[in-house]
Amino acid sequence: MRKWNDDPFTKKAKKENYEARSIYKLEEIDKREQLFKGVHRVLDLGAAPGSWTQYCLKKLAPEDKVVAVDLAPLGFIHPQVIFIQKPIEEIDLVSILGSEKMDLVLSDMAPKTTGVHDTDVARSFDLASLALEAACKFLKPGGSFVVKLFMGESFEEYRKLLRTHFEQIRILRPESTRKHSREVFFVAKGFRQPSK
Numbered sequence: 001m002r003k004w005n006d007d008p009f010t011k012k013a014k015k016e017n018y019e020a021r022s023i024y025k026l027e028e029i030d031k032r033e034q035l036f037k038g039v040h041r042v043l044d045l046g047a048a049p050g051s052w053t054q055y056c057l058k059k060l061a062p063e064d065k066v067v068a069v070d071l072a073p074l075g076f077i078h079p080q081v082i083f084i085q086k087p088i089e090e091i092d093l094v095s096i097l098g099s100e101k102m103d104l105v106l107s108d109m110a111p112k113t114t115g116v117h118d119t120d121v122a123r124s125f126d127l128a129s130l131a132l133e134a135a136c137k138f139l140k141p142g143g144s145f146v147v148k149l150f151m152g153e154s155f156e157e158y159r160k161l162l163r164t165h166f167e168q169i170r171i172l173r174p175e176s177t178r179k180h181s182r183e184v185f186f187v188a189k190g191f192r193q194p195s196k
């Protein structure tokens, strides 16, 4: 039987000193979508153990910042990273970010799976909806949003929601996504500032 650490992306991440194999999903999305052009501020939701944050640091200039959020701890500390260890449901991001706006919002948040399809899909939809709420509050006009969602009945509803806020939406399933996984990523670009 194949063990989890036989996986080539897990081995590669270990060899390259990344916190998780998830890094290769963001790397592929970025190669295809050029996410970091002109980006100085990133909000990284579901950041732990921290491989997406590590990728952001690789792409940003030394004066740029990542605000990372997760209920689990990040595997490292870094002067360019503000880490908030709390569930997204309990964070008052306004009190932390004030009026500061982000160029890019990422959400790799995923629920602990139960194996019950409807429950897992519904929980993933709830997390993706909270991520969209944060993106709408904190993105600069024209900003980008990358979010993970488990495929299911709520997929079309979520796509429709995204369409109301962004100019362009793409759906990607990176090569490093595990074969049995139901996850897909939406890449939404061109955030439209809501009219007051």
Ligand SMILES: C[S@@+](CC[C@H](N)C(=O)[O-])C[C@H]1O[C@@H](n2cnc3c(N)ncnc32)[C@H](O)[C@@H]1O
Pocket (backbone or CB within 6 Å): 019, 020, 022, 023, 045, 046, 047, 048, 049, 050, 051, 052, 053, 069, 070, 071, 072, 086, 087, 088, 089, 108, 109, 110, 111, 112, 127
């Ligand atoms: C796939 S992992 C993220 C991996 C991360 N992007 C990386 O590259 O290291 C999903 C993360 O979502 C987080 N998560 C799940 N529910 C959450 C919630 N309610 N609030 C914040 N984070 C949550 C989990 O703790 C977990 O660390």
